[in-house]
Amino acid sequence: xxxxxxxxxxxxxxxxxxxxxxxxxxxxxxxxxxxxxxxxxxxxxxxxxxxxxxxxxxxxxxxxxxxxxxxxxxxxxxxxxxxxxxxxxxxxxxxx
Numbered sequence: 001x002x003x004x005x006x007x008x009x010x011x012x013x014x015x016x017x018x019x020x021x022x023x024x025x026x027x028x029x030x031x032x033x034x035x036x037x038x039x040x041x042x043x044x045x046x047x048x049x050x051x052x053x054x055x056x057x058x059x060x061x062x063x064x065x066x067x068x069x070x071x072x073x074x075x076x077x078x079x080x081x082x083x084x085x086x087x088x089x090x091x092x093x094x095x096x
Contacts, residue, residue, distance in 0.1 A: 024082070027076075027079040027082055027083075028079075028082065028083055028086060030075060030079060031073070031075060031079050031080055031082075031083040032044075032083065034073050034075065035083075044087050045090075045091070047087075049087070049088055049091040049092060052084045052087040052088045052091070053084075053088060055080070055084045056081055056084035056085060056088065059077040059078070059080040059081040059084065060077070060081050062077050063077040063078060063081070
């Protein structure tokens with residue numbers, strides 16, 4: 001076997017995307033795909049952010065009351081909550 005020479009890469013202090021668990025990306029993709037089929041791809045960008053705050057609270061409330069999966073999608077309420085947080089963060093942080 002050939003051994004690879006050690007190269008130099010100046011990435012100290014840069015973002016480490018490898019720290020994001022692949023399951024999190026999968027959860028977001030599952031909910032986004034469901035939404036794209038139900039409405040349209042990227043339709044979520046056209047909705048008032050307050051509606052995502054409300055949806056986030058509904059999913060968290062249902063979960064806290066012991067309901068694991070959303071009745072309509074059949075997917076975990078926390079996956080929906082995570083996606084709503086992503087929507088809120090995207091829409092609120094984009095203002096900067």
